[in-house]
Amino acid sequence: MKAVVVNQPGGADQLHVQNVEKPSPEKGEVLINVKTAAINRTDIISREGKSGYMNNPILGVEVAGEVVEAGEEANIPVGTRVMGLVNGGGYAEYAVMPADRAMVVPDKLSFEEAAAIPEVFLTAYQTLFWLGNLTKNETVLIHAGGSGVGTAAIQLARQLTNAKIITTAGSLEKLDYCHSLGADVGINYKEQDFAEEVLKATDNAGADVILDFIGASYWEKNLKSIAVDGRWVLIGVLGGSKVNDIELMSLMAKRVHLKGTLLTPRSDDYKKELTKDFAKHALPLFEKGKLKAIVDRVFPMEETGDAHRHMEANKNIGKIIVEME
Amino acid sequence: MKAVVVNQPGGADQLHVQNVEKPSPEKGEVLINVKTAAINRTDIISREGKSGYMNNPILGVEVAGEVVEAGEEANIPVGTRVMGLVNGGGYAEYAVMPADRAMVVPDKLSFEEAAAIPEVFLTAYQTLFWLGNLTKNETVLIHAGGSGVGTAAIQLARQLTNAKIITTAGSLEKLDYCHSLGADVGINYKEQDFAEEVLKATDNAGADVILDFIGASYWEKNLKSIAVDGRWVLIGVLGGSKVNDIELMSLMAKRVHLKGTLLTPRSDDYKKELTKDFAKHALPLFEKGKLKAIVDRVFPMEETGDAHRHMEANKNIGKIIVEME
Numbered sequence: 001m002k003a004v005v006v007n008q009p010g011g012a013d014q015l016h017v018q019n020v021e022k023p024s025p026e027k028g029e030v031l032i033n034v035k036t037a038a039i040n041r042t043d044i045i046s047r048e049g050k051s052g053y054m055n056n057p058i059l060g061v062e063v064a065g066e067v068v069e070a071g072e073e074a075n076i077p078v079g080t081r082v083m084g085l086v087n088g089g090g091y092a093e094y095a096v097m098p099a100d101r102a103m104v105v106p107d108k109l110s111f112e113e114a115a116a117i118p119e120v121f122l123t124a125y126q127t128l129f130w131l132g133n134l135t136k137n138e139t140v141l142i143h144a145g146g147s148g149v150g151t152a153a154i155q156l157a158r159q160l161t162n163a164k165i166i167t168t169a170g171s172l173e174k175l176d177y178c179h180s181l182g183a184d185v186g187i188n189y190k191e192q193d194f195a196e197e198v199l200k201a202t203d204n205a206g207a208d209v210i211l212d213f214i215g216a217s218y219w220e221k222n223l224k225s226i227a228v229d230g231r232w233v234l235i236g237v238l239g240g241s242k243v244n245d246i247e248l249m250s251l252m253a254k255r256v257h258l259k260g261t262l263l264t265p266r267s268d269d270y271k272k273e274l275t276k277d278f279a280k281h282a283l284p285l286f287e288k289g290k291l292k293a294i295v296d297r298v299f300p301m302e303e304t305g306d307a308h309r310h311m312e313a314n315k316n317i318g319k320i321i322v323e324m325e
Numbered sequence: 326m327k328a329v330v331v332n333q334p335g336g337a338d339q340l341h342v343q344n345v346e347k348p349s350p351e352k353g354e355v356l357i358n359v360k361t362a363a364i365n366r367t368d369i370i371s372r373e374g375k376s377g378y379m380n381n382p383i384l385g386v387e388v389a390g391e392v393v394e395a396g397e398e399a400n401i402p403v404g405t406r407v408m409g410l411v412n413g414g415g416y417a418e419y420a421v422m423p424a425d426r427a428m429v430v431p432d433k434l435s436f437e438e439a440a441a442i443p444e445v446f447l448t449a450y451q452t453l454f455w456l457g458n459l460t461k462n463e464t465v466l467i468h469a470g471g472s473g474v475g476t477a478a479i480q481l482a483r484q485l486t487n488a489k490i491i492t493t494a495g496s497l498e499k500l501d502y503c504h505s506l507g508a509d510v511g512i513n514y515k516e517q518d519f520a521e522e523v524l525k526a527t528d529n530a531g532a533d534v535i536l537d538f539i540g541a542s543y544w545e546k547n548l549k550s551i552a553v554d555g556r557w558v559l560i561g562v563l564g565g566s567k568v569n570d571i572e573l574m575s576l577m578a579k580r581v582h583l584k585g586t587l588l589t590p591r592s593d594d595y596k597k598e599l600t601k602d603f604a605k606h607a608l609p610l611f612e613k614g615k616l617k618a619i620v621d622r623v624f625p626m627e628e629t630g631d632a633h634r635h636m637e638a639n640k641n642i643g644k645i646i647v648e649m650e
Contacts, residue, residue: 215573234577241574248540249566251585252559258583260576 003058003092004304004322009049012308017301020058022094025071029096032082034065036115036298037090039307039320040148041236042264046088047308060090061264063097064105064114065324074099081105083114085122085263085271091304093324100272103279106287113293116148116319117286122271123235123263124153124211125278129160131259132209132231139164141198141207141225142183143214146174146317149235151181151294153211156282158182159290163209166201168194177317181292195224206230216240223250234260294318301325328383328417329629329647334374337633342626345383347419350396354421357407359390361440361623362415364632364645365473366561367589371413372633385415386589388422389430389439390649399424406430408439410447410588410596416629418649425597428604431612438618441473441644442611447596448560448588449478449536450603454485456584457534457556464489466523466532466550467508468539471499471642474560476506476619478536481607483507484615488534491526493519502642506617520549531555541565548575556582619643626650 001022007014025031043059064083067076076082082102089095105114127149128134140157144150145167157165158181166185167178175186187197198207206227212218217239226232251258263271285291296316299307300323307320326347332339350356368384389408392401401407407427414420430439452474453459465482469475470492482490483506491510492503500511512522523532531552537543542564551557576583588596610616621641624632625648632645 234573237573237577241572243571243573244569246568246571247566248559248562248568248585251583252562252587253590254585255587255591256583256585258576258581258585260573260579260581260583262577262580265578266580 001093002301003089004060004301005057006047006059009047012047012305012312014047015059015305015308017304020092023089023096025069025074025096027072028074028099029071030067030074030076030082030099030102031069031071032063032065032095032097032102033068034063034090034093034095034324035111036065037063037322037324038115038119039311039322040119040264041311042262044308044312056088058089058092060092060095061085061088062115062118063090063095063324064111065095067102068094070099076102081111081114084118084275087268091301091322091324098268098272101268101275103275103283106283108289109286109293112295112298112321112323115321116293116295119263120148120152120319121156121282121291122274122278123149124156125282126263126274127211127233127235127261128153128156128209130274130277131233131261132211134161134163134209136162138208139166139202139205139227140209140211142167142211143218144238145169145178145183145186146171147213148294148316148319149211149213150178151318154178154181154183155291159285160281164201166198166207174317193221195221198225202227209233211235214239216243219243219246223254223256226254226256229255229257231257231259234258235262296320298323326418327626328414329385329626330382331372331384334372337372337630337637339372340384340630340633342629345417348414348421350394350399350421352397353399353424354396355392355399355401355407355424355427356394356396357388357390357420357422358393359388359415359418359420359649360436361390362388362647362649363440363444364636364647365444365589366636367587369633369637381413383414383417385417385420386410386413387440387443388415388420388649389436390420392427393419395424401427406436406439409443409600412593416626416647416649423593423597426593426600428600428608431608433614434611434618437620437623437646437648440646441618441620444588445473445477445644446481446607446616447599447603449474449481450607451588451599452536452558452560452586453478453481453534455599455602456558456586457536459486459488459534461487463533464491464527464530464552465534465536467492467536468543469563470494470503470508470511471496472538473619473641473644474536474538475503476643479503479506479508480616484610485606489526491523491532499642518546520546523550527552534558536560539564541568544568544571548579548581551579551581554580554582556584559583559585560587621645623648
């Protein structure tokens with residue numbers, strides 16, 4: 001089968017299509033004829049050789065496609081349209097997936113849309129509800145509102161809670177889009193001090209939950225923005241990983257809960273439970289048109305390198321998809 | 326009545342006994358004839374004028390004594406021996422306490438022992454179970470094992486879980502004492518690298534829960550010591566508050582939950598619920614002799630300044646008590 005592999009750890013030019021052996025499903029797994037895969041930042045980190053948790057030379061942690069074979073104890077009929085997280089190997093014509101992580105694609109969604117769902121919606125769901133414990137009448141601050149996880153988080157917070165949603169983005173276009181998805185307050189971080197705006201929007205109480213993809217460069221302002229007893233979930237370090245001069249006393253005085261997380265390296269069991277919870281509470285809302293898969297652009301398999309470059313330029317609103325056939 | 330008040334923000338010499346007006350219980354409160362109060366680090370911070378949450382010129386956040394008057398809706402009979410947290414005003418002959426925070430003193434305990442219980446045992450209970458979510462077969466690392474909260478945490482972890490208990494202290498005497506309370510592994514932080522010892526004692530898995538009173542100076546080693554998905558509860562900054570060069574990526578990769586907390590500034594409702602939970606699960610173990618109130622030394626009211634100095638010298642094992650009559 002054809003697959004996109006990494007020549008040597010490095011830039012996007014290291015990605016190329018190669019013929020490799022087709023995988024076979026083991027016990028509890030299904031083999032999927034992959035129609036679409038989506039690009040994630042974790043793929044870029046893996047491509048650069050900076051993370052140790054993906055041994056698979058084929059990148060890609062989420063796919064949508066059709067089940068073509070089911071291993072022992074994997075009770076999904078051949079022909080079922082599914083989407084979900086894979087343990088690497090997603091940028092390929094065929095990939096194996098633990099059956100308990102496969103979600104049936106809602107009828108009204110295309111494969112391009114389906115591949116845009118698992119990673120960002122599961123991450124946003126985990127961050128808002130499992131880690132952030134967002135409850136009613138609270139306020140959530142979602143950074144990078146135009147990103148894949150950002151657009152998913154805004155929609156989930158809107159549909160599943162009555163929380164006040166504050167989001168940051170770097171352009172009016174992105175902020176308008178965030179409003180259309182349900183954000184109450186949009187802050188242009190290039191022109192406004194987001195900490196001041198968050199305090200204004202919350203009568204100085206601050207945000208109860210922060211989704212932080214940015215890390216170091218936002219540290220001080222996030223600390224100002226967070227409410228007493230706030231949950232600060234760190235899921236990315238786009239603004240750098242190294243913070244100087246952290247005042248622990250401020251973390252204590254505000255009783256901050258800082259929770260670092262990454263979805264990809266989590267256990268199979270965790271992903272199974274998260275998928276199950278999400279499929280129960282959120283998946284039906286796609287069929288009803290209340291949640292939308294947001295596709296920025298679709299690339300053919302041969303142009304996966306360009307798809308990576310597009311993400312690295314931070315120009316996308318929503319997900320970048322690669323078609324595998 | 327006589328009370329210990331702070332002249333001006335500053336050192337222990339600012340404490341002196343003065344005649345002040347006796348408080349009266351409001352709705353939901355009881356008036357207590359205070360027999361004993363205990364010294365806490367939060368008192369020292371208040372004495373220095375460094376914290377803004379205590380307006381009461383009389384220090385002291387925990388007392389033991391006898392109920393002498395009950396306000397409206399405070400259903401505790403006059404004469405009952407009680408102990409618990411007060412909102413300041415503890416270093417005095419009389420103090421008011423919300424009735425829903427008063428715990429009946431177990432018969433076999435003296436007032437000296439009773440005053441040694443509320444703050445440290447409630448803090449340790451909150452840290453281990455409400456914030457640390459310590460569960461069976463896990464490992465807990467308790468720093469400052471000889472301190473008030475340390476000795477309480479070791480005992481609670483021993484009596485209420487089967488967790489492996491690792492503790493650090495600065496002398497053989499303190500470590501021996503920690504072992505006698507139930508610690509499995511003792512590390513002399515002056516002679517050993519505690520992170521290495523924790524990894525040795527856990528087959529490199531690390532500690533699932535860390536009780537951190539130290540802050541900045543232990544940051545790097547705590548990060549090395551903590552397990553994946555570990556809960557790191559920050560309840561003090563004896564080793565400094567300012568950390569340089571924090572690597573957020575390590576917090577994410579280990580999926581650390583860092584939780585800052587302080588008990589004193591929490592709401593009345595929080596203290597009520599915590600007291601209730603503790604009284605149900607832990608208090609009966611004092612009557613049975615399975616939990617011990619640990620008293621280091623008892624000072625007369627006039628020597629409260631010396632009691633503060635004794636704490637500031639870090640020489641105590643267990644609590645420092647002041648007799649109010």
